[in-house]
Amino acid sequence: MSGYIYYxxxxxxxxxxxxxxxxxxxxxxIGLPLQELDDWNCCGATxxxxxxxxxxxxxxxxxxxxxxxxxxxxxxxxxxxFLTLKKSNAFLTSRQPKSDKILRALKSAGCExxxxxKVKHPLEILIKDIGGEAIKAKVSRPLSGLKVACYYGxxxxxxxxxxxxxxxxxxxxxxxxxxxxxxVDYVAKTRCxxxxxxxxxxxxxxxxxxxxxxxxKRKGADCVVTICPLCQFNLEVTQNxxxxxxxxxxxxxxxxxxxxxxxxxxxxxxxxxxxxxxxxLKPLWEKxxxxxxx
Amino acid sequence: MKIQRxxxxxxELDPNFLAEIKHLSGSExxxxxxxxxxxxxxxxxxxxxxxxxxxxxxxxxxxxxxxxLRSFTIWLCPSCYTCQVRCPSQIKITDVMYALKRKAIExxxxxxxxxxxVLDREMSRLIAKYGRNSELWLILGLYLKSRHFLxxxxxxxxxxxxxxxxxxxxxxxxxxxxxxxxxxxxxxxEET
Numbered sequence: 001m002s003g004y005i006y007y008x009x010x011x012x013x014x015x016x017x018x019x020x021x022x023x024x025x026x027x028x029x030i031g032l033p034l035q036e037l038d039d040w041n042c043c044g045a046t047x048x049x050x051x052x053x054x055x056x057x058x059x060x061x062x063x064x065x066x067x068x069x070x071x072x073x074x075x076x077x078x079x080x081x082f083l084t085l086k087k088s089n090a091f092l093t094s095r096q097p098k099s100d101k102i103l104r105a106l107k108s109a110g111c112e113x114x115x116x117x118k119v120k121h122p123l124e125i126l127i128k129d130i131g132g133e134a135i136k137a138k139v140s141r142p143l144s145g146l147k148v149a150c151y152y153g154x155x156x157x158x159x160x161x162x163x164x165x166x167x168x169x170x171x172x173x174x175x176x177x178x179x180x181x182x183x184v185d186y187v188a189k190t191r192c193x194x195x196x197x198x199x200x201x202x203x204x205x206x207x208x209x210x211x212x213x214x215x216x217k218r219k220g221a222d223c224v225v226t227i228c229p230l231c232q233f234n235l236e237v238t239q240n241x242x243x244x245x246x247x248x249x250x251x252x253x254x255x256x257x258x259x260x261x262x263x264x265x266x267x268x269x270x271x272x273x274x275x276x277x278x279x280x281l282k283p284l285w286e287k288x289x290x291x292x293x294x
Numbered sequence: 295m296k297i298q299r300x301x302x303x304x305x306e307l308d309p310n311f312l313a314e315i316k317h318l319s320g321s322e323x324x325x326x327x328x329x330x331x332x333x334x335x336x337x338x339x340x341x342x343x344x345x346x347x348x349x350x351x352x353x354x355x356x357x358x359x360x361x362x363l364r365s366f367t368i369w370l371c372p373s374c375y376t377c378q379v380r381c382p383s384q385i386k387i388t389d390v391m392y393a394l395k396r397k398a399i400e401x402x403x404x405x406x407x408x409x410x411x412v413l414d415r416e417m418s419r420l421i422a423k424y425g426r427n428s429e430l431w432l433i434l435g436l437y438l439k440s441r442h443f444l445x446x447x448x449x450x451x452x453x454x455x456x457x458x459x460x461x462x463x464x465x466x467x468x469x470x471x472x473x474x475x476x477x478x479x480x481x482x483x484e485e486t
Contacts, residue, residue: 010427041425047417050395105481154374192374200409
């Protein structure tokens, strides 16, 4: 397969719109403009695997089949989509009776899959395929003086990822350093944010996210940089409740890596989805000057 | 005072449970667990669980079917895979948790109003029907079906903020080719 086709998933069309709004211009800027996969369906995330694993793998098979017809590999910015598609891809091509059965069902529904598609995360493409040095060369507005806590969460680095370490990954740190920022030594970088627990058992979700922000603050970070819609959401929308409950002001901007990288590449601030933030971004603009406006 | 026996007799255990979960989880090496506890100490959720992951694995190995399937532990697992990548015996612990969740739903012993399985089932239902998840409808379904009416009201200001910033809408998302999704579901049923 040559080139990439973009798989947004539900979040990048809804709650994490600013991720889509920033990742697309970033990829255009580095010379890899992305086209959206036509009529993609949801990946099913962790939910479908908890209910019906056959159907969970089958619906991912439909997406893989659609991508295969375009002759391109999938790029999935959402960590949940990335893992679910990668996991299903490995299963569907494992030649077991159970996976062969799903492949037959896919074929009879008109979405035959031959197993030739690779699933990649934008971070992997940027750091491993293009490389930190090449990105650095394209940076026109380095984020000098900005201290970032790079938060990877769980599903990007575990358990199937081969491009970084599952416990102490560094690719996002190198990318942010290439953009001119300083990555603080953030030991909580792969500690789970609780995923959907913020919506289901709030008090548990709140504490998990408080631990993450507290550690970022302790290390002197100005903001948290994420690669996952659910992490971003959890870390951002719970902040006021945390201040109230733990009597500790841990508030800080929580951004997608593509938003900051976009700024560094010289893309207009207005085109990177910053207006979608619920937490005030003033401290960020104070740090990197003039709000990144041209 | 009523005296109760706290320990189970061997004949009360289910000798087939281990094989069943091995097959369902795809972790055939499940009985290689050395009970080291790396999973429990790595788990960000173990402090909230009724049985930490190490105990769940021991229960599966020894046939404590009812206890494992009715536990809250399996639903509290957020699928972060920390235990799985650290397990010295390479047991796919997260996949074992998934298998237990599916078995609990299949045998109808799961806490049906508990928010986590409600969310999982609601999201799966939306995707099977429309091909896509719609965040707002998922949240509404979650709070109605888990009877969390008060939470729904408490969450309303956040919902409004998200709507104001264009991050949430009333729109019902759907794929164009819903027929294909249905055909896929039917084809899978025929294969089984």
